[in-house]
Each structure stands twice: as structure tokens, then as C-alpha cells.
Amino acid sequence: MKTLGQRIYFARVMDGKRSMGQFGAEVAAAISDRKDGPYHYNTVSKWEHNRIVPDLKAVEAIARVCNVDLIWLIRGSGKPREEAA
Numbered sequence: 001m002k003t004l005g006q007r008i009y010f011a012r013v014m015d016g017k018r019s020m021g022q023f024g025a026e027v028a029a030a031i032s033d034r035k036d037g038p039y040h041y042n043t044v045s046k047w048e049h050n051r052i053v054p055d056l057k058a059v060e061a062i063a064r065v066c067n068v069d070l071i072w073l074i075r076g077s078g079k080p081r082e083e084a085a
Contacts, residue, residue: 004059005050007073011066011080012048020044023065030061 012023024039039058046052054062063070068080 002076003050004053004074004076005048007076007080008044008054008062009048011062011068011073012044014068014080015066020048026065027058027061030064031057 012018012020018026020041021038021044024041024044027044028034028036028038034057043052047054047058059073060070062068063073069078072078072080
């Protein structure tokens with residue numbers, strides 16, 4: 001995966017097919033000090049199409065919500081998830 005947007009999309013669908021709106025709400029809920037309400041589907045779409053870059057808090061929340069490795073999400077190196085032994 002070459003871009004952050006591609007990795008965000010992959011993480012969202014890999015963790016279960018959910019709508020962009022539902023995903024945005026889950027990511028916003030995972031950020032404890034976010035006061036602006038949920039991220040809307042158009043924001044998630046812009047992330048996935050590399051039109052805007054989410055801030056670090058949002059990227060960390062995306063990794064938690066999707067249960068993927070933060071370093072993989074940010075840099076694209078390694079594996080998205082640890083393999084079960």
C-alpha cells in the first residue's frame with residue numbers, strides 16, 4: 001500500500017465492511033478529547049482519497065478502531081496485524 005489513504009481504506013474494510021459514516025463516528029469516539037462530534041463520511045472519503053491527511057490523534061484512533069499496527073498505518077512497513085501464533 002503506497003499511501004496513507006490506501007492503508008486507511010484497507011484497514012476499514014479489513015476490520016469488517018462498515019460505512020464511512022459509522023467508521024468516522026467510531027474514530028471520533030475513540031478520541032477522548034474530540035468535541036466536534038463524529039467525522040462525517042465525506043471526511044473519511046477525503047482521507048481515503050488522499051485529499052486531506054488526518055491528524056496524529058485521528059490516525060492513532062483509526063489504528064485502535066481497526067485493530068491494526070500504528071507503524072504499518074503511518075509508514076506502510078511491517079504487517080497490518082500480528083499473526084496469531
